[in-house]
Amino acid sequence: MTMLAFLSDFTIQNVMAGAALLGIVSGVLGSFAVLRKQSLLGDTLSHAALPGICIGFLIAGVRDLPVLLAGALVTGAVAALLMVALTRTTRLKTDAGLGIALSLSFAVGIVLLTHIQATGGAGHGGLESFLFGQAAAILRSDIYVMAAIGAVALALVMAFWKEFKLVSFDPDYARTLGLPVLALDVTITVTIALAVVIGLQMVGVVLMAAMVVAPAAAARQWSNRLGTMVALAALFGMASGLFGALVSATARGLSTGPLIVLAASAIVLVSLAIAPGRGMVWEWLQRLKDRRALPSRRVLSTLYRLAAEHGNPAYPAEQTMLDAYHGTSTARGLERLKARGLVARAAHAPEFTPHWVLTPSGITEAEALLGHPNEDENQ
């Protein structure tokens, strides 16, 4: 099959469109879940979707996607609100509340699912495919349903961007400004539930939580702005979706959902390792650089203090004296400083041993090192 024929295959188009959609929406909404320290919320919402899917099936009598997803949305929201009620009225912490809501609703879902399987015979509609997702079964009409839900979710984020941001960052302050914090909390939660619902058919209830957390966690590593983070999360989510769709289409016997989640997890691992500013490798390199710069910094500040003590900016310091003061050879540090033009060799008759003076730029550098203790407050 040529690439073109491959891409124009109807089923593959469907799967790719669906995977990209679910990646984008879960990346955007996942960003808010992660920043609000509610990573477990995605887990709860997706597990709580299972009873909703079953109830939707029992009501509709057939596998009608809009009804199933509406059921998922309702039970997801109920579980999330149960969590809010538990944490507001008892001493439970949010994660415990989410955990309880999660296991309770998943248990109910499994009971309903086995009931449907046992009594429904051939007509049980293959609901178990919602556990781990089944991309190949996606129809064009399903894509339209997913796109409509995604459009609503993204529109809500756009419309309430600044309110979502403030409520996530500083809810108390938001309340003093008169924002309806509780209503906004509920809106954010429901919007996250919409994002979860989009992925149920393709990724399934068990793995969907990973799609809420992974793209957002990876994006956080690369950016210090909410807007950039959300855009990156959407991009990472979409890339994972397309990767999973393409690989599963080319290699037989690999299912799409788990591949999408694997791709997203790989992006997280890479981001944790190498992202500038936060990545582990980056930090390690920075520390190495710091450690190598430390001896020369010390020598520089010693030279500065000697010059200050003698009231002579061009005070020549003898190298052996510097060695003695630091208890180690300062030759390499001095050479490094010389290479950067911060110190210069000086002759100091009648002695012929090496002496060193600060250059004007060396003095500026030393003052920058010593001069701003405030800047170091947080170290």
Place this chain on the structure above:
Amino acid sequence: MSSNLHEPGLAVHCEDLTVSYAARPVLWDIDVDIPPGVMAAIVGPNGAGKSTLIKSILGLVRPTAGHITILGRPYKDQRRRVGYVPQRSSVDWDFPTTAIDVVMMGLYGQLGWFRRPGTKERQKASDALARVGMLDFADRQISQLSGGQQQRVFLARALVQDAEVYFLDEPMAGVDATTERAIVAILHALRDAGKTVIVVHHDLQTVRTYFDWMVILNVRVIAQGPVRDIYNADNLRRAYGGQVALLDRDKVLGETG
């Protein structure tokens, strides 16, 4: 209109206020009155209910009993006239946002729904950052600011609200002497412009130099009024109990002791 006003001559008026957490009263039947145009300190030991008092004035905590007015009306009618600087520890400083962005949040209430901050808001935020000496840090991510700098960003966010009554919860906690002087200078300028500034303050040694009004609190109001009238050993001992020995009487109380 004026018939709805209750104690319009007072910046803050709390009457018979009781606040409890889980049935345990934290503030017990207190009356607090603060006149407009003063810089007032709220002092008291840890757990005295200082933050709780501010939070209940701002509607963040629901009182069990009593009522509160600001400039003669309940808080919900006066939001535009009130600025708030929360305790620094109350937010996640690792949130992906910049200093100027945080300052612009002070304008979200005035902006209303669906409108994004634009050039005008950015200009106001820059001016506020300049007033607290933080303009150079406008585009820094907030976790890369020192504690004192974070506190100044919070202050700028309240300044941009252009309020008449300001509430600050321990703005001087954990900042160095230079930053503290800068913050106090800004607060004095606000007071001199006729605003009311109400500060939860922990350092008894500086109360007399910084403030002209004070409320001594420990579950109940121990004393309130002009600093020169009520700053004395007796009142402080009643608020701090045995701890007053730790406060080094001579240094804190000076000749009034």
